[in-house]
Amino acid sequence: MxxxxxxxxxxxxxxxxxxxxxxxxxxxxxxxxxxxxxxxxxxxxxxxxxxxxxxxxxxxxxxxxxRTLETDLSVPTRRGQWWYYGRTVEGKQYGIQCRAPLASADDWTPPVLSPDVEVPGEQVLLDGNVEAEGHEFFSLGSFEVSNDGTRMLYGVDVAGDERYTVRVRDLVSGEQLADEIPGTGAGATFSPDGRFIVYPTVDEAWRPDTVWLHELGTPVADDVTLFHEPDERYWVGAGFTRSDRYLVIGLGSSITSEEWLIDADDLRREPRVVWPRREGVEYESEHAVVDGEDVLYLLHNDGALDFELVRVAASDPAGDRTVVIPHRAGERLLGVSTFRDWGVVAYRRGGLARLGMLDYATHDVREIGFDEPLYSVGTAGNPEWAPPLLRLGYGSFVTPSTVYDYDVASGELLLRKRQPVLGxxxxxxxxxxxxxxxxxxxxxxxxxxxxxxxxxxxxxxxxxxxxxxxxxxxxxxxxxxxxxxxxxxxxxxxxxxxxxxxxxxxxxxxxxxxxxxxxxxxxxxxxxxxxxxxxxxxxxxxxxxxxxxxxxxxxxxxxxxxxxxxxxxxxxxxxxxxxxxxxxxxxxxxxxxxxxxxxxxxxxxxxxxxxxxxxxxxxxxxxxxxxxxxxxxxxxxxxxxxxxxxxxxxxxxxxxxxxxxxxxxxxxxxxxxxxxxxxxxxxxxxxxxxxxxxxxxx
Missing domain, CATH: 3.40.50.1820 (Alpha/Beta hydrolase fold, catalytic domain)
Incomplete structure (x- = not known):
């Protein structure tokens, strides 16, 4: 031929x-x-x-x-009064999103689930196989449950072009709500009170350029523009802080970034800038409360090639900076995640990704150690504001994907699951x-x-x-x-x-x-x-x-x-x-x-x-x-x-x-x-x- x-x-x-x-x-x-x-x-x-x-x-x-355990379950993640997890079933292409109620309010140890044992109180939230019926392609760009656990949103793409239709389901009655938002980008999210959906849309060049506010039960035509970025060099995204205190609207190019905050309890208020953009300066912020004060931990490269971590007052981000982790040449600070009582810093040293626990009071960083000479590690599945445990994902070329919970108080790594490899x-x-x-x-x-x-x-x-x-x-x-x-x-x-x-x-x-x-x-x-x-x-x-x-x-x-x-x-x-x-x-x-x-x-x-x-x-x-x-x-x-x-x-x-x-x-x-x-x-x-x-x- x-x-x-x-x-x-x-x-x-x-x-x-x-x-x-x-x-x-x-x-x-x-x-x-x-x-x-x-x-x-x-x-x-x-x-x-x-x-x-x-x-x-x-x-x-x-x-x-x-080699794949086709019928399996993920490690449950706690959010609110529920454990959330995914199922895969032999013969089915797509995952099934589920949840089960907590045994008690102080239960932080995820239940060990088995595919052949019924999970008490399990609810199937979204079966990708059902949603994909009649389509050759199926992908989720958004999936979230409201804080009170009563509603779910999900964004579906059935073409592969990364434009999603967001739908909402009432998890109490099981009914679909009339709210349907076509043509969104990925990353739609509920407001903390569950009244609103914040979502992005893209321009003709497929650039996420606008963030919208949709009030449930109202026509999409009445949705409010929260932010629009006309500069074609910048993409836009939005999400709420883990504390639920602020909506953060983030803009970024390859070399410059900017963030705007809106109080989560008044989303129609005008956003306020964290640091005005300056060409070549990148930063990202995380909210925390230290000594009763709302603060932002800001990771930035303003005069710091491999980035520096500072703390500023949330009420005056452009004011005085307290250096938390100074710039260290060759040790690239990658990100910071804040929780009520401590933070987590991600960084690279010696060509490997690493994680360290940040003490708010002393600024000390305690690295989480691993034995293998080559490995990858990162935080994963940590939606709660005040957990005693930190969920980690770990693996290497020879160690299958592994889920740990890190006990912050004791420094102990608790193995929750290692990817089964059959044969x-x-x-x-x-x-x-x-x-x-x-x-x-x-x-x-x-x-x-x-x-x-x-x-x-x-x-x-x-x-x-x-x-x-x-x-x-x-x-x-x-x-x-x-x-x-x-x-x-x-x-x-x-x-x-x-x-x-x-x-x-x-x-x-x-x-x-x-x-x-x-x-x-x-x-x-x-x-x-x-x-x-x-x-x-x-x-x-x-x-x-x-x-x-x-x-x-x-x-x-x-x-x-x-x-x-x-x-x-x-x-x-x-x-x-x-x-x-x-x-x-x-x-x-x-x-x-x-x-x-x-x-x-x-x-x-x-x-x-x-x-x-x-x-x-x-x-x-x-x-x-x-x-x-x-x-x-x-x-x-x-x-x-x-x-x-x-x-x-x-x-x-x-x-x-x-x-x-x-x-x-x-x-x-x-x-x-x-x-x-x-x-x-x-x-x-x-x-x-x-x-x-x-x-x-x-």
């Missing part, structure tokens, strides 16, 4: 005296029947080219399914490590590795290796557990993460050195990491596959052009490979917001030239042999449009590359919905990857 050959319909793009002819820009016309036909032809070609892997796909899907999984059968490569400019680059011990130590002999990378938005790739990854490791593949600049693993400077006019460092760091793994005997170029998604897909396209000889294959998920065309068009979703990350090529000729020098679609080469490439995208993705990988694959084919495109016709940026669909999608990708690595029959 021959690959689809798309019509060439040249369109000229002209900026800064540079004329570029683009033969495939016509793919952008999503409603054009010829575009849909081309995408369907691409899917048919990809299916035909991978038909020999159908058995392996089924095998991997069976392994994922066989006799033993974490001691696997090993994880971190090694360091040297970049072309001398920078030390961390690389995380995980492998199965029975195949020998990583580095003892060249092995098939799967190298993952991202490197944008200060996003760190954490050492996390993955059931699908076991299907690779058990076939002798080493999984590695190149923690390249542009991410956040080693502090804010690590991010700054991989964005804007330093973006090329992201790409060369990945190449240098791959070279290190080859030079040190971990793998060889013909036994290494690279993977990245979204902005990490841009990384994949860039390294394909920079060092095609270094990889046997490249897997690009929803890849941002036509970056310059997208960032030049302010009418496209989220483009203007992205200028702080990539630069503004529309108005700056230097940025234009720099982005043109690395944007993958612009730089497909005719003088090299490309590795095998699989690009996966979704028709309804609003973040990275399907047109980018579609154009990229067509251009790669022109130079003889073996490139495949798989386009989900009903999905969004995160791919298909439903856990079984997601498992099959990952099985498809892993089967292709194993085939490229030559271990498909292992």
């Amino acid at each position: 021959l690959p689809p050959v798309a019509d060439r319909r040249p369109v000229v793009r002209a900026h800064h005296g540079d004329d570029v002819t683009d033969p495939y820009e016509w793919f952008r016309a999503k409603e054009d029947a010829a575009v849909i036909a081309h995408l369907e032809a691409e899917n048919a070609y990809t299916e035909a080219r991978t038909a020999h892997l159908a058995g392996l796909r089924d095998e991997i899907f069976g392994e994922i399914k066989g 006799g999984y033993d974490p001691d059968d696997y090993a994880q490590a971190r090694v360091w490569a040297t970049a072309h400019d001398g920078t030390q680059l961390p690389i995380s590795l995980v492998w199965k011990r029975s195949f020998g130590d990583a580095g003892a002999a060249p092995r098939p290796l799967h190298l993952y990378g991202y490197g944008s938005y200060e996003h760190s790739i954490e050492p996390g557990f993955s059931v699908p990854r076991l299907s690779e490791l058990d076939r002798g593949v080493v999984f590695a993460v190149a923690h390249v600049r542009g991410g956040g693993e080693l502090g804010r400077q690590w991010y700054e050195d991989g964005k804007l006019l330093s973006k090329r460092n992201t790409f060369t760091d990945f190449v240098d990491s791959a070279l290190h793994l080859v030079d040190r005997g971990y793998t060889s170029a013909d036994r290494m596959v690279a993977e990245g998604g979204s902005a990490g897909g841009l990384l994949m396209g860039a390294v394909a052009n920079l060092a095609p000889e270094l990889f046997a294959g490249i897997l690009a998920d929803v890849p941002f490979v036509d970056a310059l065309t997208t960032i030049l068009d302010p009418s496209l979703p989220l483009t203007v917001i992205e200028w702080d990350e990539w630069g503004d090529p529309l108005h700056d000729a230097d940025v234009y030239a720099y982005m043109k020098s690395y944007s993958p679609y612009e730089n497909v080469r005719e003088d090299v042999a490309y590795p095998r490439i699989l690009a996966v995208t979704s028709l309804n993705d609003t973040r990275v449009l399907y047109v980018e990988p579609a154009k990229w694959v067509a251009r790669l084919r022109e130079v003889g590359a073996d490139a495949l495109l798989k386009c989900e016709m009903v999905a969004g940026h995160g791919g298909v919905s439903g856990r079984y669909n997601a498992w099959r999608e990952r099985a498809f990708e892993l089967a292709w990857l194993l085939d490229v690595l030559g271990v498909a029959d292992a």
Whole structure:
């Protein structure tokens, strides 16, 4: 079967005296029947080219399914007079949200639930399988129960375009209320008294730009605008403090933020600013009560590259600041969460995320320690204002996702649940490590590795290796557990993460050195990491596959052009490979917001030239042999449009590359919905990857 050959319909793009002819820009016309036909032809070609892997796909899907406890319950979280938890049921795609009453008002120990034992007083709040009936796609963007436990709101997307319809259910009678709010963004929430819903909407560029107030029982047409942000560089969101004292309206770009407060007991009052925005200054606030005074704990980078934590009076945030945690170069403060009696600080040190308990009186921080050399940890599920326990989520490359409660008084970690992995999984059968490569400019680059011990130590002999990378938005790739990854490791593949600049693993400077006019460092760091793994005997170029998604897909396209000889294959998920065309068009979703990350090529000729020098679609080469490439995208993705990988694959084919495109016709940026669909999608990708690595029959 021959690959689809798309019509060439040249369109000229002209900026800064540079004329570029683009033969495939016509793919952008999503409603054009010829575009849909081309995408369907691409899917048919990809299916035909991978038909020999159908058995392996089924095998991997069976392994994922066989290792997963399909009927299970989450650890209950206390809120008000109820324990809230989720159920999954064998054979069902979506989760079921439930609750059960507390045994007593002083009960803080979550009940141990079993799938085969009835939970006394259980109420099913929302069954995603029922809500998804008749739809190929289903996703929740909002889900919340009012403080008094009598009403529930939920926002549903059935297209994958991240626009949600908010509905309200009376939990006493079980009836749906007449209130229905279409076209919202994610993150709708009840007011503390349950009378109102606060929700965001997006503009034509899919930017959350307005926060609204809806009074239950009134027409949506009467909803009140609480805040509107006209500047296209900023997104807007809103939520109530854990104390229920304030509604916080937050604005942010990649480099600047601003917050406004409204007293929760009078939501129609004019909001007041915390700190007026200043270009390049980011901050976030949390409310607490210290010595009877309303205060804000403010995390900010005003003169503090890796951020500083200060305390200010809530009545006068611009007044005197008390330094709580001073700036420490290289130790990135990530966030603060406040409770009635203590706070929690999240930070990064030595490339790992950490948590510390904050004493309001002394400002001391007591770090919560863990034994593994590589791990990820964060707070999770802590809605109450005055709990004696702190809920944590923990995991590593070898330790399945784990839920702890941390006893603040004793410092004891209470294990509540570890993700069951069926089939006799033993974490001691696997090993994880971190090694360091040297970049072309001398920078030390961390690389995380995980492998199965029975195949020998990583580095003892060249092995098939799967190298993952991202490197944008200060996003760190954490050492996390993955059931699908076991299907690779058990076939002798080493999984590695190149923690390249542009991410956040080693502090804010690590991010700054991989964005804007330093973006090329992201790409060369990945190449240098791959070279290190080859030079040190971990793998060889013909036994290494690279993977990245979204902005990490841009990384994949860039390294394909920079060092095609270094990889046997490249897997690009929803890849941002036509970056310059997208960032030049302010009418496209989220483009203007992205200028702080990539630069503004529309108005700056230097940025234009720099982005043109690395944007993958612009730089497909005719003088090299490309590795095998699989690009996966979704028709309804609003973040990275399907047109980018579609154009990229067509251009790669022109130079003889073996490139495949798989386009989900009903999905969004995160791919298909439903856990079984997601498992099959990952099985498809892993089967292709194993085939490229030559271990498909292992």
